[in-house]
Amino acid sequence: NAGVTQTPKFRVLKTGQSMTLLCAQDMNHEYMYWYRQDPGMGLRLIHYSVGEGTTAKGEVPDGYNVSRLKKQNFLLGLESAAPSQTSVYFCATSVGGFGQPQHFGDGTRLSIL
Amino acid sequence: AQSVAQPEDQVNVAEGNPLTVKCTYSVSGNPYLFWYVQYPNRGLQFLLKYITGDNLVKGSYGFEAEFNKSQTSFHLKKPSALVSDSALYFCAVRDPNTGGFKTIFGAGTRLFVKA
Numbered sequence: 001n002a003g004v005t006q007t008p009k010f011r012v013l014k015t016g017q018s019m020t021l022l023c024a025q026d027m028n029h030e031y032m033y034w035y036r037q038d039p040g041m042g043l044r045l046i047h048y049s050v051g052e053g054t055t056a057k058g059e060v061p062d063g064y065n066v067s068r069l070k071k072q073n074f075l076l077g078l079e080s081a082a083p084s085q086t087s088v089y090f091c092a093t094s095v096g097g098f099g100q101p102q103h104f105g106d107g108t109r110l111s112i113l
Numbered sequence: 114a115q116s117v118a119q120p121e122d123q124v125n126v127a128e129g130n131p132l133t134v135k136c137t138y139s140v141s142g143n144p145y146l147f148w149y150v151q152y153p154n155r156g157l158q159f160l161l162k163y164i165t166g167d168n169l170v171k172g173s174y175g176f177e178a179e180f181n182k183s184q185t186s187f188h189l190k191k192p193s194a195l196v197s198d199s200a201l202y203f204c205a206v207r208d209p210n211t212g213g214f215k216t217i218f219g220a221g222t223r224l225f226v227k228a
Contacts, residue, residue, distance in 0.1 A: 044218075098164075101162060
């Protein structure tokens with residue numbers, strides 16, 4: 001039982017390049033989230049999904065796009081990478097909202113040069 | 114607006130001593146409160162939550178947290194710290210009045226337990 005798996009684990013990009021981060025879950029959770037973690041700022045929500053085929057913007061969505069074509073996968077795309085997007089990206093899932101806790105992947109460390 | 118404050122960047126405690134990691138919050142309604150722990154190069158792991166009921170909630174690894182509505186606080190506690198408790202701890206809140214799925218995280222508190 002893998003839980004939440006993020007690929008890749010590390011990536012270095014040049015400014016202007018594009019890439020896609022993959023999040024896969026085997027827990028059959030409805031809700032999926034993408035966060036970025038920056039030192040001293042906690043986690044900030046980029047985009048989220050409350051079910052297959054649905055996505056919505058979070059707190060810091062600019063420069064990112066997402067898709068959830070299958071329930072178990074949630075993709076985060078960087079259209080044209082910028083140094084300000086250097087961060088650690090975490091995917092999380094939950095059964096639902098309100099009192100349901102989130103389950104996190106181990107993160108993708110992304111550096112934009 | 115929702116917010117979470119963790120006033121201490123770092124907490125230092127000796128092994129065997131009690132520990133407290135502080136958290137205060139601001140939401141418009143009755144909050145759902147969570148504590149998560151993060152070990153190096155890992156994702157966050159759920160420790161405990163407060164939804165309603167008893168103000169003292171117990172969670173994983175011997176941790177507990179006390180909800181205080183009048184002080185809008187949700188401090189994490191453990192009676193006897195272990196070196197292995199050294200990690201980064203995050204307090205988080207959900208406001209049911211805004212849909213109940215957006216989570217606001219504090220900036221984190223690094224706990225260092227000295228042997």
